[in-house]
Amino acid sequence: MGVDPLWYKDAVIYQLHVRSFYDANDDGYGDFEGLRQKLPYLEALGVNTLWLMPFFQSPLRDDGYDISDYYQILPVHGSLEDFKRFLDEAHEMGLRVIVELVLNHTSIDHPWFQEARKPGSPMRDWYVWSDTPEKYKGVRVIFQDFETSNWTFDPVAGAYYWHRFYHHQPDLNWDNPEVEKAMQEVMFFWADLGVDGFRLDAIPYLYEREGTSCENLPETIAAVKRLRAALEKRYGPGKILLAEANMWPEETLPYFGEGDGVHMAYNFPLMPRIFMALRREDRRPIEAMLQETEGIPESAQWALFLRNHDELTLEKVTEEEREFLWEIYAPDPRFRINLGIRRRLMPLLGGDRRRYELLQALLLTLKGSPILYYGDEIGMGDNPFLGDRNGVRTPMQWYADRNAGFSRAPYHRLFLPPVSEGPYSYHFVNVEAQQDNPHSLLNFNRRLLALRKRYAQVFGQGTLTLLPVENRRILAYLRTYGEERLLVVANLSRYTQAFHLPLEAFQGLVPIELFSQNPFPPVTQPLYPMTLGPHGFTLFALALPETIRVSAPDWAEEVTPEMLPQVPMEEGLESLFVETMADERARAAFLKALVQWLGERSWLALKPQRGELYDALRFQKTSPLYLTLLQLEHHGRTLVFLPLAWDAEERESSGAFARTRPREGYLYELSQDAGFYALLLRRLKEGFQGRSLKAYYRGEHRGPVPEELTLLRPGLAAGDGVWLQLGLVQDGGLNRTLETLPRLDLPWILPPEGQLVWERGRERRVLALTGPLPEGKPQEAFALVQTLAAEGLARLRGQRLEEGGAGLLVEALRELESLARLLGVRLALLHQRLKQVEGEGEGVPLLGRGLGAFLEVSGELYLLALGPRGWGSPLEDLARMAYDLERAVELAWESLGEEEEGMSQAVGAFVVEALLGAYQDTVPEPLDLEAWPGVMASWAEVQLQREERSIRLRILRRWKERAR
Template structure:
C-alpha cells in the first residue's frame, strides 16, 4: 500500500443517517450505505469520511458521544459496519471516521461517574469552583452559549466546554484520558478503518493567560497520537486535523512530518468565495502563498462547504461583513461566525459558478472533499434550526421521501427538501444520472480528470502564473515532468488574457475534457474565457500529440523486412518478363506471383487470403522506374476475386509495400499504400491517359484540378486540395455501379465522379479508378474519423468505473460519435430510398456493402463516395455493416487506453441504438431490429474469416455472447 495514498484521495463526506435507509425506520444505516457504494464508486470518489455514528443523544449531530465503542442502534450493528467496511475496501475505497478527542456527551458514563463526589473519574474532565478561570477565552458557539463554563449541581462545580454545554471537555492533563483515547483509536483501527478525523483538535489543553487554543501541549499530544498509531500499524493510516485556525497556527500540527498527515485549509475556503464575488484572484493567491511550506509528506484537505457552515472565523472582520452581505443577506442563514447554507443555494443556483468552484477544488494543491448531495446541487431548509437545514436526507429520486426511505414521512429523522427549486422532485440522483449535462455528470467527468492526473494534482508543485488580467487565476501543476495548466475566469463577464508560457515553447496544450489539442506554445499564449469559465490543459510534446490514430490498415501492417529476408525473384531478362505474356520469364513470374500472394495475404483491405495468384493483364504506366498496372485473379478458401494492383521495380529497398528482391538488382513493391502512385496516376489522368495491353484498351481522364500532392486516406483512396481519387483495388463491380448511379442521386452529400480510368475489352467496360472534386482541402477516411472520435470519447471515459448512471457519461463523452451514427442512419435510409428509385424495386433494398469505407469526412461533413457491388439484400445488412465498423473502431481505440475497454460494450450498444433509431425515423417500419443480433453475428464471423485482428476478434466474441444471451432469454 502506498503510505501517501491520502495525497491522491478524493474524499466524500456523509452522514450515515442521511444517506440511505435500508430497513425503513426513517434513519440511514450502514446497510443502506453499503448498498449505495456502487453509486459512490461510479461518482469517482475513493475515500469516505463518515461523520459520527457512535452511541449519542444526538444533541449535536453525533459529536456528543455517549459511548465510543458502540454504534447508534438506528445505524445498525458493529457487524453491519464490518460488512460495509469490507465492501468499501473491496471496491478500492478507504474509510475515515471521526475521533472526537476534545469532549464527550454529558450522557457518557465517564461524565456521569465524574459528577459524583470523590469519583476516581473526576479528573477526566475540567472542573472549577468558579467560572472566572481562563477569562478572555472566546466562546465558539456564541449564538447558543453565553460562557465556556456550566454549573453542575450534582458535582457542585463548574465544568469547562468549548462548544455546547452538553459537551464537557476532557482533561488531557490527565494521562489516563490520553490512554483511553488511544484505546478508542486502536479499537476502530483494528477493525480496518483507514484514518481518523481529529475533531476540534486545537482545544485539548487549557492554560491560564492564553487563548486555550493551539497550545504546545496540544501539538505534542498530536505527535504522540501519530507515534502510537504508526508503532502499532506502521505507515498508511491517516490523521486529519480539524484545526480551524490561521495558517501560522495550523502549520505546527504537521510538525516536521511527525504530526498529522492532513489538515483542513480553513483560511483558503472562504477566500474562494471572496475572490469569486470580488472578481479578483488576490484573496486566493495570498492564501496559497500563506499556506506553502508544509512538510513533503503532509497534505491540505480542500473543501467548499462542510457539515457545519461556511465558516468565516478565519477572515478579517471586514471580509466577514462583505461575505455575509453578498452570500447571506437574510440573517436566518447566519449562524455563529458562518453561513448555514448548502453550496448551490449559496451560489444563487448559478451552474457556471458551481462548475468553476469545483474546477478549483479539484486542481488546487490538496485533497478535495465533497459534501454529500452537493454533487447534485441539493438545497437546504433554514427552518429546521441549528445546522440541520444542511443535513437533510440524500435525494435519490422523485419517489416518496426522496427515495431515501420507505418509512412514513413523520418517522424520518429530518424531512427532505420538498418545496422550491431544490425540491427532491426536481433535484435528485435518478433525474441527473442519465442527463449528460447535469451537475452530477459534470462532477463525474471532472473527477475522472482529477483521478487520471491524481499524482500531478495531489502531489505536484503549484506555480501561479502572473497574468496581467486580475480577473484570471492561472496556475501550473507539475509532477515528475507531467504538467497540468489551469486558467479560471472569476468574472461574470468574458475575459481575454495572455498566459506567460515562454518557458513551455514547443509544448502543445491538450484540453482535458475534450482531449483536443490547441496550437503549440510559441511564447505568450492568448486565450479568452466566457463568464465564470475555466479551461484545463495538459502540456505535451508536439511529437506525442501529432501521433495519429492509426487506421486499421496501418496498425496491422507488418514490419518492413530486412532485404536479406525477402523472397528472391530470379529474373534473367528485363522486368517485362514478369508482366508481358509474349516476353514472359515463367520461373521468374511464378516466384513473383508467389511473393506477391504472400504479402497480399497480410493486407487488411483484401477480402480473402490468396492461395493462388494469376496475372490476367498488365499495362505499363511508367517506364523508369518501371511501374505496371496489373489485373490479378486471387483464389483462396473464401472464394475468388479480381484485384487491380500497381506494382513497381525500384533500385532502392526502402518504402511501403516492399515484398521481393530481384536477383541482379532492384526491389519489387506493391503500391496500394504508396501516396506517390496516386499522385502519378492523377497527373496522368489529367493529361488524358490512353494505353494498350495485349488484352485490353485503357483510357482515362481527370478534368479537375491537380494538387501538388495527394494524401493517402486508406488503400484505394487518396485526396488532395479539392480532389479525391479512388482506385478499385478489389474488383467487385463497386466502381462501375458508383460511376453509373451516383450522378443520378439528387443528394447534396453525394460526391459524384467526374473522371476515371477505364479498361475496355470488346463490349466489356470496367472502371479501375474514379476521380472527383472535394469541397474541403483536408478530408479523411470515415473509418479513421470514427476511430479518432472513438479514441477521444474513450479517453474521457477511461478513468471512470462503469457503474450506476454510466449511460449519462457515455452520452456526453461519445456525443460526436453518436451524432455520426445518427447521421449515417439517416443517410443510409435516404440512400436506400434513392437507390430504390434509381434502380427499381426488387427483393429487399440495394446493398451499400462497404460500411464506413463508402464515406469520407471533409470539413465536418460526411460525404458518400462509393457504392458496393451489384446486389440486393436486407436493410439490416447495411446497418450491421455500419454498426460493425463503429464497434470495431471502439475496440481499436480502447487498445490504446488503459481502462477504456470496460466501456466498449455499453458504448457499442449506445451507438447501435442511435444508428437504428435514426434509420427507423426516416424509413418507419422498414427495419425489424429483432434480427439485428443475427445480422451482426453473421457479419462478424465473415469479417473474422477475412482478416485476423484483435478488433475483429473482440466484435465476434461480443456478438456470440449477445446471440447466446438472446437464446437464453
C-alpha cells in the same frame, strides 16, 4: 487493498452522514445497509475516500458529536455487522473510509461522565472541574449563539464542569493519562475493524492552562504526536489522522510537526478567501492564503473544502472580512450562526452555475486533497427553518418520488424533512433527474472528478506555482509533478476577460485542453494571449509537440519485412508480366512473393492461398510500372487490380514485397503510394488508351489535376477539387458506382465524372473512378470516426459507467453520436432510393462498403461508392457499418494506450445503438432486431479473415455471446 503510505495525498474525499444518505429499512433514518447499497453510486461519481460523520451511540443533541458510547453504533444506523459488511464492500471497490475520533468531549450521558459526577468518584479526574466559573478567564466562547460561558454547574457533582462547545458536551481531562489511554483504545478498536483513518474533531482544545487561550497548547501538539506514534506502532504506515483545527495558518502548522504529527489538516483559512476572491473579482485573497499555508512537511497534506456539515466558518478572517462576507453571502440574519453562515454551496452562490463550476474546478486543482459534501454534486439546497445547522444536513435527494427517494417511511417519521419547496426541491433536484442528463451538475462533477483521477499525482502531490498575470481578475497556476505540467486558468470576474499568460519558460510547448483533448496553438512568445468568459476556467496540459498522439490507420502501420523473398529476373519486367515473354520460374517466384505480401494486408478482404496473373498492361516504360489484374484464390476466386513497379534503388515508401536478382532491384506494390495516384490522374486527364494481350484500357478525367494527391486509404486518394479511387478488389462495386450514383438525386452524393475501364468484347470492368470534390480537406469516414472516438474516449478516461453512464457518454461522444446517427439516416435514405432506381427484388440493394463508402469534407459527409449489385437484408449493410464503427472505437482506445476493454465496449455499443436508432427512425418498416446479433456475429466472422488482430477477435467474441 495494497497500502500506499501516501494514499491520502491523492484522495478525493466524500463527506456524508449515514443518517442522511439512504434508509434501507424504512424507519426514517439512513443506515449502513443503505449506504452499502449506494456504494456503486459513489464509485461511479469518482471519489475514492469516504468520511463518515459520527454514527456512534448518542442522544443526538449535537448531530452525533455528543457521544455516549464510543464502541457502539447508534441502533438506527444498524449493527456492527452492518458496518463491517459496508466496510468490506467499500474496500473491495477501492474506497477508503475515514471515521470520526471525537477526543475533546463526550455527551453528558456517557457512563464516564455519569460516574465522574458522583462525589468522591475515582473517575472525577476524567473531566475538568472547578469550584468557580472564574478559572481560565478570557478564553473565548465558541458557540456564542447558544452558550454564554465555558462553565456549567452540575448540582450532582456540586461543581462546574468545563466545555468548549455545548453545555451537554463536557470536555475530557487530557492531563489524566487514563483519558489518553482510553481514547487510544477507542482508536484501536475501529482501526482493528479496518477503517483507514480518523478525523480528529475539535483537536485544538484538548488541554487547558491558566493565562492562555486554551487553544493549540504545546501539550496538545505533543498529544497528537503520541497518537500518531501509537497508531503507527500498532499498524505501520497507511492509516491516517486528519485534524480539524479551525485556526490561523501559523497555529495549524505545528500540528503537522516534522512529519510526525497529523497527516492532514483542513485548510480553514483558505476556504473563506475563495468566496471573498470570487465576490471581489480579485485573486489576491487566494494568493495570500496559499502563500501563508506553504511550508508543511513533504509527507503532509492540506484538506480542501468549500462547504460541509457545519457553518461556513468566518472565525479565521478579520472583522472587516467577516462583515463583508456576511453582507454579501448572508444578508438575511437567519442564515448566520456562530460567526459563520449556515448555507449549502449552491444556494450560497445564488444558484449561479458558472460560479459553482468555477469553485469546484478550483477545489479539485489547488494543492491539497479535496472534500465534497454529500448532495453538493447535484446542487442540493438547504432549509434555514430547521434550527442550528440541520438545514444543511437534510436527506440526500435520490428521486422525485416521495421523501426524495431517501426512505419509504411515513413523512412524519423522517429524522429531518427533505427540501421540498422552492427551486431546490427534491422534485427538481435529485440524482435520477441528473443521471442521464449530460449537462447536469452531477455529470459535470463526474467529468471533473475523472480528470482529477487521471492526473491524481499532479494535483495531489505536485508543486503549485502562481503565474503573475497582470489582470488581477485572472487566477492562473501551474501544477507540476515529474515531467507532467498542468496549467489552470480561472476568471473570477462576472465579465469576459482578455489577458496574457506569462509562459516564457514554456515556449515551444503545446497547450492541450484537458476536457476535449484538443491542442491549442503552441506557445511561441513570452506572453500567451487568451480570453475567458464570465466565471470561466480552463485546464491545460503543456506537452511537447512530438508527444501529442495522432491516431494512425492500421494499414499505415504495416511495414516492409526485413527479409524480402528473392525473385529471379534476368531481363526486364516483361519476363514477369507479358505472357508471351514470361519466364515461368521467375513468374512463379514473383506470384508467390506477391501473394505472401497480400496475405498480410489488412485492406484486402481475404487471405489468399494462391494467385495467377489475369492481365497486365505496361503503364510506364521508364521506371517500369504495370497495371495488373491478379486472380486470387481463397474459398473461391477474386480479381484484384494492382499497380506494380520495379526500381533498381530501394524507395523510402513502403510497398516493397520482393528483391530481384541477378538484375538487382526491388518489386513494389503501389496501392499505398500517393505518387502513383497522381500519375494515374495525369494520364487519365490526357485521355489514356492502352492495349494488353487480352483487353483494351481506356480512361478519361475531366476535372482538375492537382500537383499532389493525399492517400486517404489504399484505393482512395484526393487533392484540391478531385478524388480518385481504385477498384483494388474487383467485386463489381465500381461498375455499379459508375452506372448508378449519377441517377441518385441526393445532395450528399459525389457522382463520378471520369474512369479507367478494362474492356474485352462485351466484358467490361471499371478499374478506377474520378470525380469532383467540394472545397476543403477530405478524410475518409473511418478515419473521422477513429479521430472522434479518440477525442471522446480521452474525455471518458477515469470514468465509471456502471451508474448512470448514459449522460456521460452523450456529453463526451456528442460529435461521434451525431456522425453515427447521420450515417444511419443516410444509409436508410440510400436504401430507399436504390429500391426506386434498381427495383424492389427480394430485399434491398446492398451498399456493401460500410464506412468505406463515405468521405468527409469540411464537416459534410458524402457518399462515394456502392458495393456490388445484390439483394439482401438492410441488417447486412447496417452490420457492415456497425462493425466499422466498433473497430474504429477499439483502434482509438488502443491508440490511447489503454488495455481494459470495458470502456471501449460501452462506447462501441452506444455508437451502434445511435446508428440503428437513426435508421429505424427514417424507414417506415421496423427492423428485425432479433436477428441483429446473429447478423453482426456472421459479419465479424467474415472480417476475421482479413487479419487475426486482437481487436477483431474481441468484436467477434462479443457478438457471438450476444447471439446465443
